[in-house]
Amino acid sequence: MDDRLQSLSIENKQFEERLATLRSGSTGVKMSAEERKKIDAELDRILKEWRRRKRMFGDMWGAVTENIQGNLHELREAIGIETDEAAGVNVNGDLLKGFA
Incomplete structure (x- = not known):
């Protein structure tokens, strides 16, 4: 159990370091204005x-x-329909919030 905990702690530290590098934007990858424009157009x-x-x-x-009686939320759940709202995503909002 201690070995597993130590292994996971090391792995967690590595992920935190990688995340810090990615958040700082210092990954060494340079992007031209043209590439950025192309990516933004594709996202749009x-x-x-x-x-x-x-x-x-x-x-x-x-x-x-429209003519179904009962709880539509339960019906969606029963047939496996997942909504953006249930996933915490707003397609009209800032999808990249928290990644800057």
């Missing part, structure tokens, strides 16, 4: 598609469940 495209699909699902879910 992906977020736009995410919002579109979320809206489509909402419309379909509303149509399917």
Whole structure:
């Protein structure tokens, strides 16, 4: 048990050091303005598609469940539908919050 604890402590320290390096931005990887612009454009495209699909699902879910009696939250859970809100994600918010 002590060996496992010591091993996990060492591993945890290594992860903390790596995280500190990543947070400081000193990973040694340089990115040109053009690369950054390309990545930002791709992120915007992906977020736009995410919002579109979320809206489509909402419309379909509303149509399917408009005449259903009972708890819709329980129905979602029973059929395995996971929402962004349940996962703590807001597609309209700052998805990179806490990573800067």
